[in-house]
Amino acid sequence: MSDLPQVILFDIDGTLLSTGGAGMKAFYSAIENNYPAQLKKCGGSLTLDMAGSTDSGLVIEIFAALGIEDSATERESFFAEYLQCLKNNLSDPSYTGSLMPGISELLDRLSYEANNGKLILGLLTGNIFAGAALKLKKYRVDEYFFFGAYGDDHHDRNELGPIALKRGGSYHKLELTGAPVTVIGDTPKDIYCARAMGAQAVAVSSGSISHQELANYDPDLLFKDFTDYEDAYRRICLG
Structure with a gap:
């Protein structure tokens, strides 16, 4: 079993938040x-x-x-x-975006563990860096994330995992090779991305893909949302 902290990489759209279009x-x-x-x-x-x-x-x-x-x-x-x-x-109020259910509480829970050195939180998103920053700041979750891999790093999402790990290692001054990794997202492409890097694939049907369709891709864990954030924390982090 690895002594390294668990690395949890979040997608943005449909997983952390919705911009309301x-x-x-x-x-x-x-x-x-x-x-x-x-x-x-x-x-x-x-x-x-x-x-x-x-x-x-x-x-x-x-x-x-x-x-x-x-x-x-x-x-x-x-x-x-x-x-x-x-x-x-x-900045247009006609777009009624929001954080996804339970995300604020889940991030607080994970951040508590991260502050104790047990977890590392990062991003793995198709958004370009500047776009990701705008969205995270708008919905006030930018404070949780200090590194990630982005859509301007590579056009192929499956290539982003190693980039995220390298940046996470640099930021935290750790060699993260062999660390347990979890990728959390709301689409089949997030599941494929997790598989490509040998990570735990956690899917959540809070985005545009139905619960049943995501189940067809056999993620390691599947949630409807993170309203029960303590259950999500236990299943994602404690097995």
Whole structure:
């Protein structure tokens, strides 16, 4: 059994919080604002499968659909527009976002253990770093997270786990190779990501994917939400 602390990596959208559609709308607004002519040629709209995707992966998909050459400059331009739209939307009261049920209490419980050296909390999210920071600050959970892996680190979510562990090790001045790792998310892609790094896969059906559909992917643990946060803590951390 490892003497290293358990590393718990949280997804953001659908797991920690919902922006009430502010994030999704910001993405589509950035497409409309930056590429109106190309969008018109494609029939005026695009449909994106955002659940569990990385922002970089979505941009690759968008550029391919619109016939736009993928480059660092083009990505920078797109994400600058996206972040401005996201800032505007997060300050718009018509988007009624919130933390997911039980998340505030669960984070407090986990943070208590983290302060005692038993756990390490981090992020593993498809959001780009700046977008993640805006969302976490808006819903006042930024204080719990000091490192993570993000959608601008790699377009493939399955590549983000080792990045998160490396950053967690650097932040906490620990070698985390061999540490027990848990990935918590609300989509099949989160489960796949956990499997890719040999982590415990914890799924929660608080997002857009149904409880039964998530069950079909055989996560190690499956919750409807974290309302019973003490039960969630015991099952996730104590086995």
